[in-house]
Amino acid sequence: MDWLKRFKLDYLVLPLVGIGLVLIGWSFIAGKSITTQVKDDWGDTTTITKRVGISADLPSPAETWKASAPYILQPFAKRGELDQGILAFTWLSLKLVVQGYAIALILAVPLGFCLGLSPTFSKMFDPLIQVLRPVSPLAWLPLGMVLFLSAKVSVPPLGINYGASDLAAVFTIAVCSMWPTVLNTAMGVRAIPQDYINVAKVLKLSRWKTLTKVLIPSALPYMFTGFRLSLGIAWLVIVAAEMLTGKPGIGGFLWQQYNALSYAHIILCILTIGVVGFVLDRLMSVVESRFRTA
């Protein structure tokens, strides 16, 4: 293994070996099609295709690639509402996530500051937050549907024309992904050293200046940890939201292909969701390291 380390290849080669091993295991479990020619009772030859294997209906890696190729090779193709290239679907989902996530942050940061600054406020709402926090997106979505039953938001210049299901999806993303930001912001505010607050007091800084010059910069590293966790959850929730509302997007595609018994595409969706989630997390950690203060 010395030559691997010498050329710094182990970062490239070893993950490839890992992926290869998983692919081998996958092919072993996956079923394969066997086509036989049978003479039926009338003497006609018919071909019968049967799938055999440990998990007969699971497509093998090669079959998955063959079925997915049109989606990957023409990533922005639009053949129909629920038949688009994989990046086109990702784009649709990301748009929804960004909206929900933005609403989550706009609500969560002030809420976190209130919790961190006021013990009374904290005692009042902390139990409620602890109860709402673990609620699954699947539980929020129906409530969103009811809430926005006859609501309609349309902003023509932005191309936004939302009905109940879109609003419910955004609502669910926002309400599920805001909690890590709320709690981390509150923790960051509580962790502000007394020295910095003393400086603000001695200088008699105004409330606004104390907030912008002392409190926010000091709590920022904690807040970014919260932002990062929230983004991860927002991306998790999008799939559930799209599955239930049937909107075009990566989750909607997954659900449609499940109903169409097209299992290869499910695997394609899972991999895409994973890769996008990973990329989002990396991006956020880059932003986070930019804002790290001593």
Add this chain to the structure above:
Amino acid sequence: MAFLEIKGADKGFGVGKARSEVLRDIQLEIAEGEFVAIVGYSGSGKTTLINLIAGLSRPDTGTVTLNGAPITGPGPDRGIVFQNYSLLPWLTVTENIALAVDQVFSTWTPAERAAHIAKFIAMVNLTPARDKKPGELSGGMRQRVSVARALAMDPKILLLDEPLGALDALTRATLQQEIGQISRQAGKTVLLITNDVDEALLLADRIIPLTPGPGATLGESFVVDKPIERNRHLINHDPDFKRLRARIIQFLLDCGEQRKLVVNKKLTLPDLEPEDLTRRGPVLFNKPRPRRKNTTRREDVEIAA
């Protein structure tokens, strides 16, 4: 009428049984332009005293007045140099000082303020480091920034709360000289709090010992009637200084002795039962755990016939 006056101030924390009296019956008068040093043990309530003057906390009884007006809260007329610098790490040296200057001299033009900031950075010899963040500076440089910030506010009184406590001996000696020079140039009233008698002798006009807590109070003040230009050599070799130092240290030691007599703690023996080492071999369940004598409910005693 003294410039800064504390009359019969008490301060304690907690309530009921958990209450601890930190300061008791503090009487202090400082004249304008005077450099007073308060010397005391660590943990004797020196920082609590500074907080009273700074207005960060209020005395339980008694009054604190500056220039005749009672102190009701913190304000920029009392510049504080904190022991741990208290610089905001996300701002550069200039921005840290600017935060104070912009607040105090809000009526000035930006150019005037910038010149003012530059002047005080130059005063503490940090012009080359003016765009650095505190994290990139050494402890001594950070403390100089903190001194510059306090002085740039043009306070009526400068409060130094163990400003050099966290520094190494060499940096400390250099900064002591600098603080002495700067405060003399500025002609400010200064209150220095320290645990270093030599530092007090080097800088102050008057030295007041603080007896050890709980219930610390200020002792009799020792006047240093020596020329204002002092150096280490003088302090180490001049017989008057040696005598004065010996008296101050003796006073503090005597207080410490008294404290030792007052504090008598009830000693209790550890309550652990010795472990039974006669059990051999690996034990999966009912592992022998440390037991406390007062939790034993039943004891089997074998009596040989």
